Amino acid sequence: MVWLETVEAYARARTRLWGAAGLWGGLLLIGFDIYAAVVTYIPQYRFRNDFRLLYGAALIGPRQGFDHLYDLAAQKAAVEGLGQGFYWSPFLNPPPLVWLATPLTILPFGLALLVWSFLLFGALLLTWYLVAPGEGLTKAAYLAMWLGVFPVAFGLMVGQPVALVAAAVAACWWLSQRNRMLLAGLALSLIALKPQVALLVPLCLLVSGHARIFGAWFAATALMALVALAMLGPDGLARYRDALSLASQWEPTRRYAVAGLVGLGPQLYVAQAIVAAAALLGAWRHRHDGPALPIAAGITASLLFTPYVGFQDCAMLFVAAWLVIRAQATDWQLGMLLTGFALLELALVVNPAFILAAETSLLASIVWPANVTGKEAGAVAEARPG
Helix, strand or coil, rough: HHHHHHHHHHHHHHHHHHHHHHHHHHHHHHHHHHHCCCHHHHHCCHHHHHHHHHHHHHHHHHCCCHHHHHHHHHHHHHHHHHHHHHHHCCCCCCCHHHHHHHHHHHHCCCHHHHHHHHHHHHHHHHHHHCCCCCHHHHHHHHHHHHCCCHHHHHHHHHHCCCCHHHHHHHHHHHHHHCCCCHHHHHHHHHHHHHHHHHHCCCHHHCCCCHHHHHHHHHHHHHHHHHHHHHHHHHHHHHHHHHHHHHCCCCCHHHCCHHHHHCCCCCCHHHHHHHHHHHHHHHHHCCCCCCCCCHHHHHHHHHHHHHHCCCCCHHHHHHHHHHHHHHHHHCCCHHHHHHHHHHHHCCCCCCCCCHHHHHHHHHHHHCCCCCCHHHHHHHHHHCCEEE
């Protein structure tokens, strides 16, 4: 298959051409996203932007007590009290996200929404700066594609906190590369803002030998959990558990999760066990290669493991993809990543099973590398600049 090797060598050598194509394509997608935001999401922010739910939840604690945070009647009153046209749906994110947003309640909702949007945009830029590989044109292309792909842009337009989790995982990897393991663990603890999209990352780091990162994450997360439990109390915790149970039944929350494909019940538990085992196996196999591939395995498996996924949460797959590329992705992996990008852009119209298949394939490629062993990939990655 000499001709195939020639084609692969030609494609890999044309980095500037691919960079220019990626930049141009990403800019076109950004243009479409801006149009969608101006026409639809900005004018309809009263019921399309999820920050209204977070802002309403942040108002409940000081007014009624933190144990009422997941009282659905209190949430409904707080959101609808923001003004005419505000639409309520249950707020389900954990307490640390509410703590982050509480200072914004001193501002009028419109101004608070603007500040929140800038915070999310800054998190997207930070994630790209820390993790995206390459330099110059290539790195700019990754930025355009990152901001342009619709799940990422949609998350920004509707105020979803997934960008903050992406930045936390990116900072964890970046700090670990500079041997600041305790700070890396503290940065990783910020996944508590929306834990389901990176739930297995700490465990993957532990089994791959990064115990200091795991220890710092565990200490910070345990402290946040204890404070949250004390503030919620038994009644508040029961309400939160009931709200999460209700959410797991909703079709929109399961559409892009394995639960949407196999359903709820024992078959889901079996699928989750397989996913978790595969992630931990992949992390263990790359235990000598640095944290990039264990983190990538943890991200991909988390999205497959959790029964609660919105398509905007697939933005986390970009972080996983960049880490795989930094670890010297194989030709097979590069093809999967390109296919995955196209699927994410078309996520609203393609069958979610295709996206789940792409995620599964990426996880499998980390567990069983096709062309390059984990140790060789890590050695090459260490030799590459940036």
